[in-house]
Every structure is written in structure tokens, then in C-alpha cells.
Amino acid sequence: MRGSKTTALAPVRVVNNLLKKYKITETSFGIIVPVKERRSSQIAIKYHFASGCHLLTFVNKRYKQEYRIYDKISKKDLLSLLKDNLGEQYIIKE
Helix, strand or coil, X not given: CCCCCCCCCXXXXXXXXXXXXXXXXXXXEEEEEECCCCCCCXXXXXXXXXXXEEEEEEXXXXXXXXXXXXXXXXXXXXXXXXXXXXXXXXXXXX
């Protein structure tokens, strides 16, 4: 993981631990931003590819946070890994 000064939301920590099991360790967290007027209790994960890294944006009921993955992994493999290992509480959007 790059840097350790930023804390992570609970859903981000779950995905971080999952990726560590698969030897994906070149990651970093973004800042935590408050979200207003969101009613769904499910965690939405939005995928983007930006400037050489996979960018996952986690949005839960109150906060959102970005999670960057710098390791060499394809989009297809990353999304299938997340869909197979995360439960119904997570919605993955491309």
C-alpha cells in the first residue's frame, strides 16, 4: 500500500484484505467525502480506469472514498474477482 496516513472506510478495508489474498498490494486510498441524501444502505462500487490505475469509488450511505489499484491486473479479472467474493451488500457498476 502506498502511504498510510489516510484511514479507510469499512467496505474499502474488506476489498483491500481480499486483494491482499490475491497478491495485489500496490494500492492507495483517497480522502473520505461526506455524501448527503443517499437512502440506499447497499455499497456501490463504481469502476473507472484513470491515469494508469484502476479507480474504484466506494459510496455507502454517508460517505464516499476512492481506492486506487496500481498492480497489473485486467479490468475483467478485477471485476470478476470482486463479484465472486463480495456479497449482496455490494453493487458493482462499470
